[in-house]
Amino acid sequence: MSISKRGASSPRELTRVGDRLSFVYLERCTVHQEANAITAEDAEGIRHIPSATIGTLLLGPGTRVTHQAMSVLGESGAGVVWVGEHGVRYYSGGRALTRSSxxxxxxxxxxxxxxxxxxxxxxxxxxxxxxxxxxxxxxxxxxxxxxxxxxxxxxxxxxxxxxxxxxxxxxxxxxxxxxxxxxxxxxxxxxxxxxxxxxxxxxxxxxxxxxxxxxxxxxxxxxxxxxxxxxxxxxxxxxxxxxxxxxxxxxxxxxxxxxxxxxxxxxxxxxxxxxxxxxxxxDILVDDTADRVSLRSDRGPDLESGRNYGSDGESDAPWEVIW
CATH class of the missing domain: 1.20.120.920 (CRISPR-associated endonuclease Cas1, C-terminal domain)
Structure with missing residues (x-):
């Protein structure tokens, strides 16, 4: 499947962080993407790793990672850590699994x-x-x-x-x-x-x-x-x-x-x-899966986003879609 044609996973489709593997450590291999998984290829062959089940991917010495692999890891909400020799230093990035702020x-x-x-x-x-x-x-x-x-x-x-x-x-x-x-x-x-x-x-x-x-x-x-x-x-x-x-x-x-x-x-x-x-x-009121944006108000509930709340006298419907 082409990476450019694969739709991003919705919040409900992603594995909850509490249900994931803690981390996977790789070294001296090339990390690539295949379908909805990442692969680790070295002299012994290719291993498939479901990206949506990883908490953190530790990339040790001698690893190379492709753009496609990073894209699917980012969509899956997995953290990626580049680990130095003996794991002493690291650099990390990732994407939140929640859509709630x-x-x-x-x-x-x-x-x-x-x-x-x-x-x-x-x-x-x-x-x-x-x-x-x-x-x-x-x-x-x-x-x-x-x-x-x-x-x-x-x-x-x-x-x-x-x-x-x-x-x-x-x-x-x-x-x-x-x-x-x-x-x-x-x-x-x-x-x-x-x-x-x-x-x-x-x-x-x-x-x-x-x-x-x-x-x-x-x-x-x-x-x-x-x-x-x-x-x-x-x-x-x-x-x-x-x-x-x-x-x-x-x-x-x-x-x-x-x-x-x-x-x-x-x-x-x-x-x-x-x-x-x-x-x-x-915590039971926080909906981690809601993909929703609202606008702050001075009092009362937040307002629905994506609408134009201006009124210049030219329209009878000032709350029209803004884009």
């Missing part, structure tokens, strides 16, 4: 007010550490509590797995500078950033408006990924390091993928973002 408007509203911005940050801490109450804590106190809890998590996982822990070591651009558990933590973090970015983009939120992180175009992505740092990322990294010090990066990626699919983390991530940003019960 409800979540991004709620995010912007909460972010724009200093009080509600702090309330969301406290709620994020409460999700990560439900046994502690951050009510009344300042940002500095929250950061201190978070730092202490993460350090205790490192020590706990070290004791559980028997892997020695000498502190967090990360040299940007040099993955091999860290010992096996540090390599695993770095690889796990990059995977979680990619998955969080896919969910944030799929829900139509803005990656740059963070409530804990700030000043980066992926601040909100980092906020969401950190929600699962101590429950998924760090434990998996220590498990992998305990098995063998060899090839920690790729084994951690596979282990993170399996853990995400086993625990249904994509669906949990969707629920957590909606809980953080929307008033209680409002």
């Amino acid at each position: 409800a979540l991004v408007e709620a995010q912007a509203t909460a972010w724009a007010n200093r009080k509600t911005r702090l309330e969301v940050a406290r709620a994020m801490y409460r999700l990560r550490f439900p046994d502690e109450d951050p009510s009344g804590c300042t940002r500095r106190e929250i950061l201190g509590k978070e730092g202490d809890r993460v350090k205790r998590c490192y020590r706990k996982e070290s004791a559980r797995t028997g892997v020695p822990w000498r502190g967090r070591q990360y040299v940007p651009g040099d993955f091999t500078a860290g010992d096996p558990p540090n390599q695993g933590i770095t690889a796990a973090a990059q995977c979680m950033y990619g998955v969080a970015h896919a969910v944030v983009a799929a829900l139509g939120c803005t990656p740059g408006l963070g409530f804990v992180h700030s000043g980066h175009d992926l601040s909100f992505v980092m906020d969401i990924a950190d929600l699962y740092k101590t429950s998924v990322g760090i434990p998996v990294a220590f498990d992998v390091a305990a098995e063998s010090p060899e090839d920690v990066g790729s084994r951690t990626r596979r282990a993170i993928r399996d853990r995400i699919n086993e625990t249904g983390l994509l669906g949990q991530c969707v629920r957590d973002i909606k809980w953080l940003l929307l008033p209680e019960g409002a």
Whole structure:
């Protein structure tokens, strides 16, 4: 089927982000499009991958991707991440699965007010550490509590797995500078950033408006990924390091993928973002599949778009179609 003749998928035809695979990692191959799927071709042959079931496609070293493949991935709402050597660096893009602006408007509203911005940050801490109450804590106190809890998590996982822990070591651009558990933590973090970015983009939120992180175009992505740092990322990294010090990066990626699919983390991530940003019960009122544009009004309901609301005296029907 010609890419130019294939119609774009409607919102109802796309797979919900919570029901997708977390991510697919490819390296040293050419990614192309065939019908409604993408293909990965290497020396061993061609593999077909249903694009509408992918949360994020990780493109590792030696990969090439065609324009047709990127087009079908964009229509499917899949995130695409170009991963550097050992998965240390990435560049991402994608298209929202939702056609509703409800979540991004709620995010912007909460972010724009200093009080509600702090309330969301406290709620994020409460999700990560439900046994502690951050009510009344300042940002500095929250950061201190978070730092202490993460350090205790490192020590706990070290004791559980028997892997020695000498502190967090990360040299940007040099993955091999860290010992096996540090390599695993770095690889796990990059995977979680990619998955969080896919969910944030799929829900139509803005990656740059963070409530804990700030000043980066992926601040909100980092906020969401950190929600699962101590429950998924760090434990998996220590498990992998305990098995063998060899090839920690790729084994951690596979282990993170399996853990995400086993625990249904994509669906949990969707629920957590909606809980953080929307008033209680409002998520059931958000129609993610509605492909509708309206015009704001000063009072009352929004107005129907695509109509001309001007009246210059020349027409008895001022609400005519504008185009």
